[in-house]
Amino acid sequence: MLKTPEKIITGSRDDLCCDCSRCLRVRFNESSCSHCQTVCPTAAIALEQGLEIKEDTCSGCLLCTSVCPTGALELSTDFLASVAQLSKVPEPVLGCCRTKEQANGWLACLGGLSDEHLLYLSHRLNGTLTLNLSRCAECPNSSMLPLLQARLDTLVSGASCSIKTADTADAVRHREENVDRRSFFKSFRTSLFQTAAVVMTAGVQETERRSDYTSKRVPERRELLKRVLPLVDQQTKETLERRFLGKISFNETCTACQACAAICPTGALRKNREQPDNPPLFTAADCTACGLCVAFCMDQALTLHTSG
Ligand code: SF4
Ligand code: SF4
Structure with a gap:
């Protein structure tokens, strides 16, 4: 047959x-x-x-x-809810839609784990998080593997949780066997409650949005980074800020028209209401170095400084 x-x-x-x-x-x-x-x-x-x-x-x-x-x-998934679920499980495993049965939480594909997502996981969780990559090699999305590995290689040290990868199903099971029986059942029960809570609060999955063009919002990835920065030592904070935050300077051709503040999608540049004859105000923590303000300024008055 x-x-x-x-x-x-x-x-x-x-x-x-x-x-x-x-x-x-x-x-x-x-x-x-x-x-x-x-x-x-x-x-x-x-x-x-x-x-x-x-x-x-x-x-x-x-x-x-x-x-x-x-x-x-x-x-489109609620990443913070998934992390809350993982945090209740000793030695959690994060999988994808192909491996969710062998994972404590999952994303459709682990290619969505940006630098900021990995940083957040490594500072929000304790112990060791295993990424279940056991079915990636045979997956049409396997081209995401080198990029994910490169991101893992550049994670800053000193986090509360180390992130490991498991390339085979056996490697994932081995970690599950390390959990003692009592803590396993305790964490399993907690995980059921967490899952129920996430399902009840998730509502309808949203895959399309339309913001008002004037509304300002930092992307989810920047929100995650902003949650990590207070958790790290000064040296690590400076390293992360150098790597992720943009820095804007204005030259003498700036006419203080404030147009760059209007176009900036994150709110990193804000209209200078107190001193309208001066350039806009700038908050590096909200700047994702998208470069839109530099491209938009007709007077070429802005320079974007990045180290990335
Ligand atoms: S590069 Fe300019 S437009 Fe983009 S987030 Fe930074 S300040 Fe805003
Ligand atoms: S073109 Fe740039 S801003 Fe637009 S969706 Fe792609 S990466 Fe994002």
Whole structure:
């Protein structure tokens, strides 16, 4: 008898949330941002007419969400709820839609784990977190593996939780066996409550959003970084700030028109209401170095300084 081929499960377009109004190409048609298109392994992103995700081509690897500087593309799942669930389990395992049965929490694809997500996991959890990569090699989204590994290699040291990868199902099971019986059942019960709470509060999955063009918001990835910064020592904080925060300077051609503050999607640049003849006010913690203000300024009055 012929064996029915196993259905290949990957993520899908539904696993990412798209807010076109936050895309730099939509906000300013001279923006040359193409981070999402460059990283997408299936050519599912078109930017000629704004931002378009081709539903039938997108395989849900979520890599685009890990590089978009404005939050135009983000995970549609509630990442903080997943982390809360993982935190209740000793030696938790994070998997994907193909390995969720062998995991305590999961994302559609682990390609969505940006530097900031990994940093947050490593400072919010204790002990060791295992990323279940046991089915990645056979997955159509396997091209995300080198990028995920590169991100793990550059994680700063000194976190409360180390992050390991498991390439085989046996490596994942081995860690589960290390949990003693009593703590296993305690954590299992807690995890059931957590799951129920997440299901009850999750509501309808949102995969499309549209913000008011004037509304300011830092992307989820920057929110995660801002939660990590108070937890690290001064030296690590400075390293992370150098790596992730943009810095803007104004030159003498600035006419204090405040247009850059209006276009900045995150609120890092704010209108200088007290001294309207001076350049806008700047908050580095909210600057994702998207470069939109520099491209938009007709007087070439801004310089963006990054070390990344
Ligand atoms: S990376 Fe984000 S801002 Fe840049 S083109 Fe893609 S969706 Fe737009
Ligand atoms: S200050 Fe400029 S580079 Fe920084 S987030 Fe705002 S627009 Fe982007």
